[in-house]
Amino acid sequence: MKTTVLVIHPNINQSRINSALAKGAEPLTDVNVRYLYDLYPDGKINVAAEQAELEGADRIVLQFPMQWYSTPPLLKQWLDDVLTYGWSHGGETQALKDKQLMLAVSLGGAESAYQPDGAAGHTVNEYLLSFETISGYLGLKYVKPFITGGAATITDEQIASQVERYATILA
Numbered sequence: 001m002k003t004t005v006l007v008i009h010p011n012i013n014q015s016r017i018n019s020a021l022a023k024g025a026e027p028l029t030d031v032n033v034r035y036l037y038d039l040y041p042d043g044k045i046n047v048a049a050e051q052a053e054l055e056g057a058d059r060i061v062l063q064f065p066m067q068w069y070s071t072p073p074l075l076k077q078w079l080d081d082v083l084t085y086g087w088s089h090g091g092e093t094q095a096l097k098d099k100q101l102m103l104a105v106s107l108g109g110a111e112s113a114y115q116p117d118g119a120a121g122h123t124v125n126e127y128l129l130s131f132e133t134i135s136g137y138l139g140l141k142y143v144k145p146f147i148t149g150g151a152a153t154i155t156d157e158q159i160a161s162q163v164e165r166y167a168t169i170l171a
Contacts, residue, residue, distance in 0.1 A: 003170055004057040005033045005104075008064040008075040012037065017106040017148050017159060018065060024163035031170055032057075036074055043077060050082045055095055059143070061170070062131070063104035065151065069120070069127050079134070088138050097139035103131055104146040104166065111149035 005025050009018045012035060026033045034053065040046070054060060064072055082088075087095050105124065113119040114127070124147055125132075135142035146169060148154070148162050 001030060001058045002056060003028075003031045003059040003061060004053055005031060005061040005063055005170070006078070007033060007035045008037065008062065008072050008078070009035075010037050010072050010074070015065070015106075015151075017151050017154065017162070018063060020159050020163050021063060021104060021106075021148070021166050024167045025170055028167060028171055036078060037072075040074065043074065045078055045081045047081050047084070050078070051084075051087060051095065054082070054099075057099065059100040059102060060096070060140075061102045061104055065106045066108070066124075066127065069122075083134075083138065094139045099140055100143050101131070101135045101140040102143040102146065102169075103128060105148070106151050107147065107149040108151045109149065110153070111147060114149075 005022065007018060007022045009015050012019055012022070022033050022035070025031050032053070036045075062075065064075055070076075085091070087093055105128065107114065107124065109119065111124065114122065114124045116122065120127075124145070128145055132142045134140075146166055148159075150158075
C-alpha cells in the first residue's frame with residue numbers, strides 16, 4: 001500500500017513528537033513523507049503537484065499538532081486549495097474515492113483532558129469530526145486517528161514507543 005504522509009507542523013525542527021514520528025516513517029517502504037511548511041514556506045501551494053501525489057497514494061495521512069482545538073493554518077489552506085470541485089468531488093470525478101484517510105494528531109495536553117468532563121470539554125474525535133465528514137464526502141475510507149497526547153510532558157521513551165506504533169501502522 002502506497003502511503004503519503006503530509007506533515008503539517010509550522011515549527012517541525014522544534015517539535016519532539018511530530019519530528020520523531022515523521023523521521024520514523026521516512027525509511028518505510030512505500031511511504032512518502034512530505035513536509036508542507038518546508039515545501040510551501042510562502043503559503044503558495046502547488047495544487048497540481050499535491051493532486052498528483054494524492055492520486056498515486058492508496059492511503060493519505062495528515063500529520064499535525066492540534067492548535068487551538070483545530071489545525072495549523074497551512075492544513076486548512078491545503079484542504080481549500082487541493083480538494084477542488086471537479087477533481088476530488090462534484091462532476092464526474094472523485095479522484096480520492098476508496099483511498100484511506102488517516103490523521104496523526106499530537107496534543108499539547110494529556111489525552112485524558114479530551115473528555116466531556118475534562119479540561120477540553122470534548123473528545124479528540126469530536127474535534128476531528130470535520131475530517132471524518134470530509135472523508136465521507138470525498139468517498140475516502142476514514143481510518144481511526146493515531147493520537148499522541150501530552151506534548152509538553154511526554155518522555156523520550158514514550159515518544160520512542162509512539163514512533164514504533166506509528167511505523168507498525170504505516171508499514
